[in-house]
Amino acid sequence: MKPVRVVTLWWVLLLVSRLGATRKGAPEEASFYYGSFPFGFSWGVGSSAFQTEGAWDQDGKGPSIWDAFTHSGKGKVLGDETADAACDGYYKVQEDIVLLRELHVSHYRFSLSWPRLLPTGVRADKVNKRAIKFYNDFINALLKSNITPIVTLHHWDLPQLLQVKCGGWQNVSMISYFRDYADLCFEAFGDRVKHWVTFSDPRTMAEKGYETGHHAPGLQLHGTGLYTAAHHIIKAHAQAWHSYNSTWRGKQQGLVGISLNCDWGEPMDISSPKDIEAAERYLQFCLGWFANPIYAGDYPQVMKDRIGKKSAEQGLDMSRLPVFSLQEKSYIKGTSDFLGLGHYTTRYITERNYPSRQGPSYQNDRDLVELVDPNWPDLGSKWLYSVPWGFRRLLHFAQVESWYLKALETCSINNQMLAAEPLLSHMQMVTEIVVPTVCTLCILISAVLLLLLLRGQS
Numbered sequence: 001m002k003p004v005r006v007v008t009l010w011w012v013l014l015l016v017s018r019l020g021a022t023r024k025g026a027p028e029e030a031s032f033y034y035g036s037f038p039f040g041f042s043w044g045v046g047s048s049a050f051q052t053e054g055a056w057d058q059d060g061k062g063p064s065i066w067d068a069f070t071h072s073g074k075g076k077v078l079g080d081e082t083a084d085a086a087c088d089g090y091y092k093v094q095e096d097i098v099l100l101r102e103l104h105v106s107h108y109r110f111s112l113s114w115p116r117l118l119p120t121g122v123r124a125d126k127v128n129k130r131a132i133k134f135y136n137d138f139i140n141a142l143l144k145s146n147i148t149p150i151v152t153l154h155h156w157d158l159p160q161l162l163q164v165k166c167g168g169w170q171n172v173s174m175i176s177y178f179r180d181y182a183d184l185c186f187e188a189f190g191d192r193v194k195h196w197v198t199f200s201d202p203r204t205m206a207e208k209g210y211e212t213g214h215h216a217p218g219l220q221l222h223g224t225g226l227y228t229a230a231h232h233i234i235k236a237h238a239q240a241w242h243s244y245n246s247t248w249r250g251k252q253q254g255l256v257g258i259s260l261n262c263d264w265g266e267p268m269d270i271s272s273p274k275d276i277e278a279a280e281r282y283l284q285f286c287l288g289w290f291a292n293p294i295y296a297g298d299y300p301q302v303m304k305d306r307i308g309k310k311s312a313e314q315g316l317d318m319s320r321l322p323v324f325s326l327q328e329k330s331y332i333k334g335t336s337d338f339l340g341l342g343h344y345t346t347r348y349i350t351e352r353n354y355p356s357r358q359g360p361s362y363q364n365d366r367d368l369v370e371l372v373d374p375n376w377p378d379l380g381s382k383w384l385y386s387v388p389w390g391f392r393r394l395l396h397f398a399q400v401e402s403w404y405l406k407a408l409e410t411c412s413i414n415n416q417m418l419a420a421e422p423l424l425s426h427m428q429m430v431t432e433i434v435v436p437t438v439c440t441l442c443i444l445i446s447a448v449l450l451l452l453l454l455r456g457q458s
Contacts (some may be wrong), residue, residue, distance in 0.1 A: 006330075018173070039183070044107030045100070048155035049444075050083050053113060055090035060128040062119030064157035065168065065209075069216035076218070090134070090457055097141045107148045111200065114181055121159030123180040132188050139192050151189065152197040152259070153182055153240070154214070156205050169229035170221075171208065175236045178434050182240040186248045186338035194254040197238040197340055201261040201273050202290060206230045224320050227307075232323040234332060235353025242334035258294065259340030262287035264390035264397075267435055268350040268371060278368040279349040281306070283397065285366050291398075297333035306363050307380050314360055345383070346370060346390030 050066050069084040103214040116131040142149045166173050208215035210225030237258055244256045265282035267275035284300035292300045308319040356364045376385035
């Protein structure tokens with residue numbers, strides 16, 4: 001094992017050293033567009049319940065998986081901190097409203113606490129009326145200050161009792177529990193809330209919670225748990241959307257969408273088809289994993305192919321990636337009135353050309369290597385770098401009329417432009433030189449033929 005690790009490390013270091021040479025001088029990477037935002041652009045800020053509210057066991061709130069995770073022992077969270085008090089937002093609503101007004105924002109996105117509203121997670125058990133009043137008062141205060149609420153139904157803080165009772169998002173029953181919870185929120189707050197986000201960054205919730213165990217509920221079900229969780233989350237999102245569409249939309253006239261997070265994956269070598277393919281795969285395993293079923297009805301083909309092939313190589317009779325039935329594909333497709341897009345940073349992507357010694361895993365399924373440019377501004381975290389041009393490219397990638405068709409075309413609009421440059425040069429030559437020349441020749445030939453015809457008649 002040691003020689004393999006040494007060779008792998010050397011190879012990665014070599015790739016990092018090549019970054020400066022292969023990427024230096026790219027004009028877009030050194031540029032930034034300055035200027036004002038267009039008229040009508042809305043500025044807002046956001047938060048999540050677990051990170052801000054505190055009051056973790058007050059006024060009838062039940063425990064969440066993050067309460068259990070942070071209380072379970074040392075090493076779970078940096079500094080062994082909990083969110084028992086957090087920002088004390090549960091008791092400082094009016095102070096927070098004043099701060100929002102001072103920021104002059106027009107929108108505020110926040111999440112509701114599922115275990116605060118439903119202490120056991122199940123609507124049939126008990127609805128916490130004090131929680132209903134808390135969120136009613138909060139929403140009313142926002143509207144009074146001319147701040148539009150954008151409400152997230154689930155931002156990772158699953159009721160702990162649902163985790164204990166049925167294993168959380170590993171269990172298909174979570175779909176109906178989430179629909180009942182969503183219906184409660186639509187009923188209680190939908191007369192004033194017109195923008196609903198079902199899930200915030202479900203990819204991280206599935207990967208870190210059920211694959212690596214770095215987040216609550218802390219499970220390490222390598223190569224299976226995250227795909228099962230994601231499968232149920234996607235179907236739960238679709239059920240909530242359909243419930244709103246059939247029951248509440250006519251009366252409330254609101255919108256229901258989902259918020260997905262994705263970093264940009266840039267091919268390390270834009271002339272390498274393998275690197276371009278690896279970067280496309282990076283994006284499909286990240287953004288396409290959830291967006292493709294919602295916008296096109298099924299998982300990205302590259303995910304189905306890769307995970308299916310690796311599952312067979314691992315001696316499994318079926319793919320570790322779950323399958324949607326034809327009915328489910330039709331039911332899920334089109335269940336988003338808008339797409340929220342979160343973004344943090346960028347990675348250079350290259351094809352992994354050494355064998356993995358690990359077992360089944362999400363990282364192993366992708367067969368790629370992520371790299372960073374040491375010249376990128378470091379924002380104080382080992383994974384976070386400031387790369388503005390990556391955000392721009394991700395927006396180009398996501399803002400398309402047809403997610404599925406455009407996503408298959410390329411992983412980078414800039415690569416399209418680079419590939420098109422020779423063609424554009426030829427087109428320009430045809431337009432400026434060939435076409436006028438051919439037209440002139442045609443006129444001359446026509447004149448000669450006309451003269452010959454006249455001579456023949458005379």
